Amino acid sequence: MTIYADNAATTRLSETALNAMLDLMKDNYGNPSSLHHKGQRAKELVEEAREDIANCIGAKPNEIYFTSGGSEADNQAILSAAYYGAERGKKHIISSKFEHHAVLHTLDKLKKEGFEVTLVDVYKNGIVKPEDIASAIREDTALVTIMTANNEVGTIQPIEEIGKICKEKGVIFHTDSVQAVGHIPVDVNTFNCDMLSISSHKFNGPKGVGVLYCRKGTVLTPLINGGAQERNKRAGTEYTYGIVGMAAALKEAVKEMDESIKYVSALRDRIIDGVGDIERSFVNGDREHSLPGTVNMCFEGIEGESLLLLLDGDGICASSGSACTSGSLDPSHVLLSMGVPVEIAHGSLRLSLNSYNTEEEIDIILSSIHRIVPYLRSISPVWEKIQKGEVVE
Amino acid sequence: MTIYADNAATTRLSETALNAMLDLMKDNYGNPSSLHHKGQRAKELVEEAREDIANCIGAKPNEIYFTSGGSEADNQAILSAAYYGAERGKKHIISSKFEHHAVLHTLDKLKKEGFEVTLVDVYKNGIVKPEDIASAIREDTALVTIMTANNEVGTIQPIEEIGKICKEKGVIFHTDSVQAVGHIPVDVNTFNCDMLSISSHKFNGPKGVGVLYCRKGTVLTPLINGGAQERNKRAGTEYTYGIVGMAAALKEAVKEMDESIKYVSALRDRIIDGVGDIERSFVNGDREHSLPGTVNMCFEGIEGESLLLLLDGDGICASSGSACTSGSLDPSHVLLSMGVPVEIAHGSLRLSLNSYNTEEEIDIILSSIHRIVPYLRSISPVWEKIQKGEVVE
Amino acid sequence: MALYSEKVMEHFTNPQNVGKIENADGVGEVGNARCGDIMKIYLKVNDEGIIEDVKFNTFGCASAIASSSMATCLIKGKHINDAVELSNKAVVEALDGLPAVKIHCSVLAEEAIKDAVKDYYERSGIAYDPVTLKMK
Amino acid sequence: MALYSEKVMEHFTNPQNVGKIENADGVGEVGNARCGDIMKIYLKVNDEGIIEDVKFNTFGCASAIASSSMATCLIKGKHINDAVELSNKAVVEALDGLPAVKIHCSVLAEEAIKDAVKDYYERSGIAYDPVTLKMK
Numbered sequence A, B: 001m002t003i004y005a006d007n008a009a010t011t012r013l014s015e016t017a018l019n020a021m022l023d024l025m026k027d028n029y030g031n032p033s034s035l036h037h038k039g040q041r042a043k044e045l046v047e048e049a050r051e052d053i054a055n056c057i058g059a060k061p062n063e064i065y066f067t068s069g070g071s072e073a074d075n076q077a078i079l080s081a082a083y084y085g086a087e088r089g090k091k092h093i094i095s096s097k098f099e100h101h102a103v104l105h106t107l108d109k110l111k112k113e114g115f116e117v118t119l120v121d122v123y124k125n126g127i128v129k130p131e132d133i134a135s136a137i138r139e140d141t142a143l144v145t146i147m148t149a150n151n152e153v154g155t156i157q158p159i160e161e162i163g164k165i166c167k168e169k170g171v172i173f174h175t176d177s178v179q180a181v182g183h184i185p186v187d188v189n190t191f192n193c194d195m196l197s198i199s200s201h202k203f204n205g206p207k208g209v210g211v212l213y214c215r216k217g218t219v220l221t222p223l224i225n226g227g228a229q230e231r232n233k234r235a236g237t238e239y240t241y242g243i244v245g246m247a248a249a250l251k252e253a254v255k256e257m258d259e260s261i262k263y264v265s266a267l268r269d270r271i272i273d274g275v276g277d278i279e280r281s282f283v284n285g286d287r288e289h290s291l292p293g294t295v296n297m298c299f300e301g302i303e304g305e306s307l308l309l310l311l312d313g314d315g316i317c318a319s320s321g322s323a324c325t326s327g328s329l330d331p332s333h334v335l336l337s338m339g340v341p342v343e344i345a346h347g348s349l350r351l352s353l354n355s356y357n358t359e360e361e362i363d364i365i366l367s368s369i370h371r372i373v374p375y376l377r378s379i380s381p382v383w384e385k386i387q388k389g390e391v392v393e
Numbered sequence C, D: 001m002a003l004y005s006e007k008v009m010e011h012f013t014n015p016q017n018v019g020k021i022e023n024a025d026g027v028g029e030v031g032n033a034r035c036g037d038i039m040k041i042y043l044k045v046n047d048e049g050i051i052e053d054v055k056f057n058t059f060g061c062a063s064a065i066a067s068s069s070m071a072t073c074l075i076k077g078k079h080i081n082d083a084v085e086l087s088n089k090a091v092v093e094a095l096d097g098l099p100a101v102k103i104h105c106s107v108l109a110e111e112a113i114k115d116a117v118k119d120y121y122e123r124s125g126i127a128y129d130p131v132t133l134k135m136k
């Protein structure tokens, strides 16, 4: 038995997406750049997918650029705006402390190239304050990039307000919507964003494909140079089935969104309520402004990887911090940025649900947690200290 | 009826690759960075694929970096070597006149950043002379990048000799092997190359995935920053099915290579011999040193797109020049670099075969060509001039 | 969504008025092989200035051939003074559009006709307005 | 290819010698919670210097728990002078390897044992070589 509760890391491919892909994988293998009927048919399908995706986020088809995923979209968006700004003497960028590494590491690269980066606080609840953005904006600010929803704690940011501030001040605004698209309403116009990143595998679409939305008039520079694909902004033979599968998955997710938000939030609340009786444990983030399916908890006195692997022994797939930093020994930069003490941040658990999950699964997860947490605490010298009221360091 | 003879643009997905992918698409959807069993199983499959691909080209698994395709691999290889060189005062790069745009446009970008680029001649036969490379190498040469086989005319370059020269002179050598891998023997050690680009969809593997081989000791810089995937050299959640499908397709292609080289070359020769009776037509490139399946012809007095679309009307998928430049009005830079006059370069046709093609298909192609070429000539004022012995300009 | 409209494909695969006219009253040729398109137009004009017959030969892509075909259809049976009013825009519209990179093909068609009309005037010694290309 | 060897998973899911020893002869503790690992080792040593019993408590990842378990197995029943010879390398080997980023867990196990042995010497007033940590 497997209970998959790691949907913020990646999701199961939906039947709808799989079926949309299979047709192309079996027969419709043309290169959209080819002039013959097989190529042109592939091109038509790609353009239909572009239109579908544009419709899902309130964009125009020619504002959609297909990429290999969320990371590439983030990199291209940030580098484009940064270099565009630099040519105009603007070398300051604003972001937040708990962005995804695709954003933060790109900013690190820019810092080495002489850019100045301001990372605004995310506070204890994991939510950026628009007024902090407003007061961080300077004459030489080239870009503001703030994620729509955080991948580890699920908090939703006040994107509309931030977008409005950026628009008023004439600063390019990018939002990494990788965790939001397909899960909560995303509209580039209410967001007032100039660029927005999407990754298909986060909403039951295929892996290896994403989208960079770029508003008409915002200058986009290729990250990958070569052929004329994507109106000269992203070279490389199109991953046609990925593109078509992504559109199918997103259309479905958007169609069923109201329902799934209700369903999935109820599952998440069942978890939060269900762990309420575990002493010295708490939920990170903000229950009000949160993705429907993501919940992040800390259990004092235990270490996350052990918890994770014992849950895995029960067939439960979960995560400790974000998947990308696994293998790293530092505790999650997200929790630290929210002021969680290092020693407690080590004991974090992220469960991320979607509409494939069931109540029964939640109950199994809860009973596993109730068995494993006390066990790990029983062998933990840290827990012993906590019980004795000693200072843990 | 469709006769697909555009395999240099892209290929049909093999049954083997499709089946390898389906398992992961249906059940094995984990993120290789996740610590739970689903993630670790996905990771195992990715690592097996890495090993398989390494074995196919004489590399070690930790020298294989998965990318979104050939274009990304070319971009990353060239930029890595260029910036590494620049830090050491080396800002000169050597390439050839008829590289793929993924190479040439990346070099254009570098030129704008102050690099100097020498493009060696490819001569009438479409083959670079190693001695030209040797004499172009300077103290400040950071990189030599020469394709293994040309995508439009199919000529195979003397990569081993070029590799040896670069090794002796201590210059980094990259080869774009996108058209060669899976079709002719490719071994990074006999090639003496430091980096090598591969694209899966050119050998019946899935679209949207490729490999950059980078020899241990050669410095690689990420093009996409973010998560720790690909040993910190290429961020982004892995396109697991693509990776696994690519390995399955490549293994199969390499296993059947001897046989398919014989089979496909015979088909190609049947075409070349079959058009021999058409006056004022000729084959571009070099029949000796050529990919088994690629043949590029010019028919004087006619224009390639018309020929292509009339062939398509007969169900035959072919190409005029490379797929990527379709939509462009300039004739192929490849043919021009080989000294084909502009007005004749407009009348080029590329047929690219693989082992899915049959003799019967070739015969149908030949009979279509024999009907369409005379027809287009009959309505062509250029052909009229040629017949009258007038100078065409 | 396809590269070309159905109309373009129709006129490309089944071009009208293909061929030459022996002893034409006017012949026009524009374009050059280096650019990938040459159009040659032959006119037969009767005493009232009506285009009784028109033929073309074209070296070029599908839209060049389709533009030639459509343009000749549009002027056949018309008076010379109407033929010179044919704009490339009219050709594009009649073809239900052309891709942006192919608009020049329709321009060539317009120019080829004008070139043929001028040739007709000159051969026949007919006076014409150099701006409108209409008979005086 | 999996993250951890079977041996590691065995010792992680079924750790040996978990617990505490009341009135232990030596207790060692190394690591800190900020780094994510703390190991505590309890020793019961008889008059001949043989480790009659050993127990551990560990806060840490799977490899920290497995290293503690394996290390205690390797020294149980051994003479103190043999126990202090246990290297982290021996622990890693006995576990059929650890991922590179987890090698420090085996180091902690080695250090925790040495720390417990020193505590034993000090509590019992036994003279020892400060370099080799062997009894004099």
Ligand SMILES: Cc1ncc(COP(=O)(O)O)c(C=O)c1O
Pocket: A235, A236, A237, A238, B008, B068, B069, B070, B071, B072, B074, B100, B102, B147, B149, B150, B151, B176, B178, B179, B199, B200, B201, B210, B324
């Ligand atoms: C020689 C060569 N290099 C690079 C590429 C780019 O590969 P991809 O389109 O898979 O990115 C191609 C094919 O398009 C090619 O033929």
Ligand SMILES: Cc1ncc(COP(=O)(O)O)c(C=O)c1O
Pocket: A008, A068, A069, A070, A071, A072, A074, A100, A102, A147, A149, A150, A151, A176, A178, A179, A199, A200, A201, A210, A324, B235, B236, B237, B238
């Ligand atoms: C918030 C956020 N941004 C970016 C990414 C990167 O997306 P991908 O791994 O598809 O490149 C992820 C997920 O990995 C994410 O959660």
